[in-house]
Amino acid sequence: MIPLDPPAASAGSHHRDPAALDRLFPDVYAELHRLARARLRGERGGHTLNTTALVHEAYLRLSEQTRSGLSDRNHLLALAARAMRRVLVDHARKHRTAKRGGGLRQVHLEEATLMVEERAEVLIALDEALARLETLDPRLCRVVECRFFSGLTEAETAEVLRVTTRTVQRDWTKAKAWLYRELDG
Amino acid sequence: MADLLDGLAMGARARWARVAEVFDAAAEAPPDERDRVLATRCGADADLRAEVEALLRSLGRDEDFLDGSAASYAAPLFDPAPPGAAGAPGAGGVSRIGPFRILREIGRGGMGAVFLAERDDPELPQRVAVKLVHEGAPSGQALRRLVEERRILASLDHPNVARLVDGGLTAAGEPWFAMEYVEGEPLDRYCDARGLGPEERIALFCRVCDTVQFAHRNLVVHRDLKPSNVLVTAEGEPKLLDFGIAKLLCGPGVAEDPAATGPGPRLMTPGYASPEQLRGERVSTASDVYALGVVLYLLLTGQHPHRPRGGSSHELPRALLEEQPEPPSRCVAADPGRAGLERRLRGDLDAIVLKAMRRSPDERYPTADRLATDLRRCLAGLPVSARADTRWYRTRTFVRRNRGGVALAGLAAALLLGFTGVTAVQAGRIAAERDRARQVEEFLLGLLHRADPHRADGRATTVRELLDNGAAQLRSGAPETPEARSRLFFALGRAYHGMGEYDRAVALLDSSYVLLRGLRGETHPETIAVANQLADVLRIAGRYDAARELYGVILAARRAEYGDRSTEVARSLNGLAMVLRMQGGYDGAEKLLREALAIDRARVAAEPAALTQSLNNLGHVMRERGDLAAAEALHRESLSARRALWGPEHFEVSVSLGNLAGVLRDRGEYRAADSVYREALELRRRLVGEQHPDLATDRAGYALLLHRRGEPGAAEPLYRQALAVHRRALPEGHPVTAATQLGLGRLLVDLERPAEAEPLLREALASRERVLPADHAQVVEARRALDACLAMLARAGRAGGAAWVAQTGDIR
Numbered sequence: 001m002i003p004l005d006p007p008a009a010s011a012g013s014h015h016r017d018p019a020a021l022d023r024l025f026p027d028v029y030a031e032l033h034r035l036a037r038a039r040l041r042g043e044r045g046g047h048t049l050n051t052t053a054l055v056h057e058a059y060l061r062l063s064e065q066t067r068s069g070l071s072d073r074n075h076l077l078a079l080a081a082r083a084m085r086r087v088l089v090d091h092a093r094k095h096r097t098a099k100r101g102g103g104l105r106q107v108h109l110e111e112a113t114l115m116v117e118e119r120a121e122v123l124i125a126l127d128e129a130l131a132r133l134e135t136l137d138p139r140l141c142r143v144v145e146c147r148f149f150s151g152l153t154e155a156e157t158a159e160v161l162r163v164t165t166r167t168v169q170r171d172w173t174k175a176k177a178w179l180y181r182e183l184d185g
Numbered sequence: 186m187a188d189l190l191d192g193l194a195m196g197a198r199a200r201w202a203r204v205a206e207v208f209d210a211a212a213e214a215p216p217d218e219r220d221r222v223l224a225t226r227c228g229a230d231a232d233l234r235a236e237v238e239a240l241l242r243s244l245g246r247d248e249d250f251l252d253g254s255a256a257s258y259a260a261p262l263f264d265p266a267p268p269g270a271a272g273a274p275g276a277g278g279v280s281r282i283g284p285f286r287i288l289r290e291i292g293r294g295g296m297g298a299v300f301l302a303e304r305d306d307p308e309l310p311q312r313v314a315v316k317l318v319h320e321g322a323p324s325g326q327a328l329r330r331l332v333e334e335r336r337i338l339a340s341l342d343h344p345n346v347a348r349l350v351d352g353g354l355t356a357a358g359e360p361w362f363a364m365e366y367v368e369g370e371p372l373d374r375y376c377d378a379r380g381l382g383p384e385e386r387i388a389l390f391c392r393v394c395d396t397v398q399f400a401h402r403n404l405v406v407h408r409d410l411k412p413s414n415v416l417v418t419a420e421g422e423p424k425l426l427d428f429g430i431a432k433l434l435c436g437p438g439v440a441e442d443p444a445a446t447g448p449g450p451r452l453m454t455p456g457y458a459s460p461e462q463l464r465g466e467r468v469s470t471a472s473d474v475y476a477l478g479v480v481l482y483l484l485l486t487g488q489h490p491h492r493p494r495g496g497s498s499h500e501l502p503r504a505l506l507e508e509q510p511e512p513p514s515r516c517v518a519a520d521p522g523r524a525g526l527e528r529r530l531r532g533d534l535d536a537i538v539l540k541a542m543r544r545s546p547d548e549r550y551p552t553a554d555r556l557a558t559d560l561r562r563c564l565a566g567l568p569v570s571a572r573a574d575t576r577w578y579r580t581r582t583f584v585r586r587n588r589g590g591v592a593l594a595g596l597a598a599a600l601l602l603g604f605t606g607v608t609a610v611q612a613g614r615i616a617a618e619r620d621r622a623r624q625v626e627e628f629l630l631g632l633l634h635r636a637d638p639h640r641a642d643g644r645a646t647t648v649r650e651l652l653d654n655g656a657a658q659l660r661s662g663a664p665e666t667p668e669a670r671s672r673l674f675f676a677l678g679r680a681y682h683g684m685g686e687y688d689r690a691v692a693l694l695d696s697s698y699v700l701l702r703g704l705r706g707e708t709h710p711e712t713i714a715v716a717n718q719l720a721d722v723l724r725i726a727g728r729y730d731a732a733r734e735l736y737g738v739i740l741a742a743r744r745a746e747y748g749d750r751s752t753e754v755a756r757s758l759n760g761l762a763m764v765l766r767m768q769g770g771y772d773g774a775e776k777l778l779r780e781a782l783a784i785d786r787a788r789v790a791a792e793p794a795a796l797t798q799s800l801n802n803l804g805h806v807m808r809e810r811g812d813l814a815a816a817e818a819l820h821r822e823s824l825s826a827r828r829a830l831w832g833p834e835h836f837e838v839s840v841s842l843g844n845l846a847g848v849l850r851d852r853g854e855y856r857a858a859d860s861v862y863r864e865a866l867e868l869r870r871r872l873v874g875e876q877h878p879d880l881a882t883d884r885a886g887y888a889l890l891l892h893r894r895g896e897p898g899a900a901e902p903l904y905r906q907a908l909a910v911h912r913r914a915l916p917e918g919h920p921v922t923a924a925t926q927l928g929l930g931r932l933l934v935d936l937e938r939p940a941e942a943e944p945l946l947r948e949a950l951a952s953r954e955r956v957l958p959a960d961h962a963q964v965v966e967a968r969r970a971l972d973a974c975l976a977m978l979a980r981a982g983r984a985g986g987a988a989w990v991a992q993t994g995d996i997r
Binding site for chain 2: 084085088091092119122123135136137144147148149151170173174176177178179180181184
């Protein structure tokens with residue numbers, strides 16, 4: 001098993017300067033956050049939200065900005081996946097802080113509030129579990145970011161991480177098993 | 186210190202690598218081999234095994250949120266304001282519910298009110314129907330379930346389901362639900378307003394079943410199906426409302442768990458709720474099937490199955506629990522204006538509706554899908570599972586399905602048409618006659634009962650056996666009345682005709698004709714109907730003189746009875762013309778057919794099928810006269826008319842296809858002919874099976890096409906198959922057999938095998954000489970073929986060896 005360095009699996013020698021791309025992370029993050037807020041707010045319940053489209057859109061804008069070539073695509077997508085995780089989890093944390101800080105408008109046991117609270121907690125717990133998983137097996141963590149946070153398919157994930165689809169399938173199964181156990185415990 | 190931490194981390198990683206490896210192997214092994222895999226891989230390392238097993242267990246749980254998308258999961262976090270933040274709840278004066286602005290109230294019931302509302306967002310104008318329920322605020326536990334249920338329902342994405350758009354609690358804690366707003370009419374009103382017939386109602390209802398099935402597959406039970414929850418849009422699309430809402434409101438554990446003690450609110454509609462719902466027992470998909478049965482009952486009869494009979498409406502639930510509804514057909518029987526409907530409902534539809542409405546869930550259709558399947562089978566005339574328990578029933582369906590002569594080339598069809606044709610004449614006669622009709626019916630159905638067509642291997646064999654049994658019984662004297670005997674001889678004769686067993690058909694039809702002529706007289710319409718059938722078979726069997734004489738009698742009788750411009754006269758003209766054609770009298774045949782065609786064109790609105798017969802026959806005659814363009818046009822017109830009349834899968838369509846293919850071949854359009862022949866052969870094979878002489882005729886025609894376009898090797902086996910069937914099925918010396926022999930004989934001459942060709946060509950010539958004048962083109966054609974064959978044989982004998990091979994070009 002080849003240990004992979006965060007934040008992305010694709011930091012191969014053929015990249016001109018992967019570190020330069022990694023410095024884009026804040027931009028990717030900001031862009032995604034902006035897009036996510038705009039989109040998610042428009043969707044009722046978010047059920048029709050297309051995460052992949054969101055990530056790809058962020059990627060397109062960034063690649064325009066950086067004039068990075070096609071060979072950087074995988075690296076950027078891995079970055080975007082990671083950024084997506086941060087966007088969502090940060091939002092969940094903010095939500096919890098606001099709640100604990102009191103001063104919330106609703107005091108009723110509100111359906112939407114309940115759902116939001118519960119989901120915020122789950123996302124934060126997931127993020128913490130992922131951090132632990134990363135120390136054990138960084139690639140599993142990357143797979144979760146691509147599949148769950150970015151909504152990439154197995155084949156796309158395999159391309160981004162430069163492994164076979166079969167490896168992605170195995171990793172994804174293992175990661176889910178590990179995370180469900182952690183979240184439950 | 187840092188070294189120590191690194192060391193620990195490295196140890197954990199190494200350990201994990203071990204776990205991961207064993208996990209991969211175990212997860213990919215079939216469940217029953219996992220133990221073995223684990224034992225082999227873990228050995229004595231119990232901790233390793235325990236950890237892998239824990240991981241495997243956590244995969245096995247029905248947790249799935251990681252399989253969704255993170256953004257969808259997190260979406261509520263981005264909602265700017267939770268719904269239900271503003272507006273006074275409940276009664277009058279409500280202006281907002283959740284993110285929706287109330288436009289007007291559109292309904293009100295015991296449980297609450299329904300409003301037309303609009304999303305309060307100028308960029309996303311969305312109209313919804315908001316249901317507000319006046320119930321106490323749910324407890325915390327119930328609320329969590331509510332949220333979960335809402336999530337499932339919102340994911341129920343189907344074009345025929347009005348989607349749950351949103352939902353929540355008002356400030357006062359009252360649940361509300363926003364559904365996609367549908368403009369439409371309730372199912373029953375929609376059907377009544379358009380005067381839809383039972384078939385159309387059933388078709389629409391099947392789509393409702395499909396939608397319910399979709400929801401069931403997604404583990405959502407509707408629980409409150411009724412016509413007012415099925416709206417039909419102006420485009421005719423059914424939309425199901427309020428899916429699962431009843432469960433949301435009942436709360437979990439109440440309606441589902443029989444052990445639950447709390448009564449809880451039961452949201453249902455007594456007239457449609459299943460007995461188990463009324464009793465507060467476990468609700469399942471079978472409860473929806475029950476409600477579907479009630480809806481179907483209502484759609485078909487216009488009445489509710491448990492309509493109170495003068496009693497108070499309080500009695501309704503008791504009736505539901507204790508009484509079996511009367512069959513739909515009996516429900517409409519009281520109305521003499523609906524006798525047709527009663528007949529349509531009696532039998533299959535009665536059984537289907539009642540099966541859906543059985544009091545015990547286990548006895549109903551297991552799924553909405555199965556209910557729809559049975560209805561669709563019923564529409565198609567196939568046996569339905571609701572009645573599958575009796576062999577007797579399957580046989581009857583088999584017969585009814587074949588009434589149109591579609592599937593079995595009119596085998597059983599002919600049988601039953603013969604039967605119904607005669608009994609139709611009887612309708613309205615005195616009771617004594619009706620008894621005789623019943624004798625006929627019992628005899629026929631008894632025959633069919635004994636020969637269960639669904640059990641035998643080959644269709645033709647089964648029907649053949651059935652007919653042979655029938656004929657034998659009839660000859661041995663049962664039934665006794667001459668009228669009944671005459672009818673049965675007729676029915677069986679037609680059936681043999683349909684099977685291509687012409688000699689037997691002639692014998693039986695002749696018996697029928699003789700009996701009936703004695704009973705009714707020679708020119709009585711019933712006698713003439715039988716005579717016409719007999720003449721047709723005589724003609725097809727190649728007994729042209731007898732056929733011609735009989736057609737003459739029939740034509741005269743019909744001109745007197747129905748007038749010169751009647752369809753009956755046109756039919757006889759067709760029959761007579763075909764005899765003339767076979768005997769080489771093309772002028773006379775064309776003249777008769779043009780008269781028939783004029784009659785049929787004038788009467789096409791009333792008798793659309795008749796026209797295709799005249800077109801077809803004139804097409805044959807024009808082809809034989811050498812006017813191929815006219816022949817093609819006539820066959821094309823006939824083909825398209827038949828398709829329009831009966832659809833693509835019909836015996837008569839296959840006849841037209843074969844005819845058209847032959848003309849195209851003769852015109853030299855080999856490519857077009859090839860594809861039409863293939864279509865004809867394929868269709869015939871499906872409809873009549875391999876052993877039917879008509880299929881063999883098309884096969885021989887296709888062989889001729891192959892021969893002409895230079896593939897004699899491929900043509901030979903086709904000819905031989907065709908000839909074998911013709912020899913077996915047709916009387917000796919039949920012109921169709923002769924044509925096949927001629928084709929094969931010529932092919933063999935071209936393949937330089939004159940010795941094999943000679944007997945075939947001699948037989949073909951003899952058959953034609955027997956019925957045609959010596960100078961007839963078909964006789965001349967056969968004689969030339971034989972001469973060429975004999976010349977080749979003579980040269981071969983003279984030159985010896987292979988010398989004649991070089992000269993075969995001359996004889997072609």
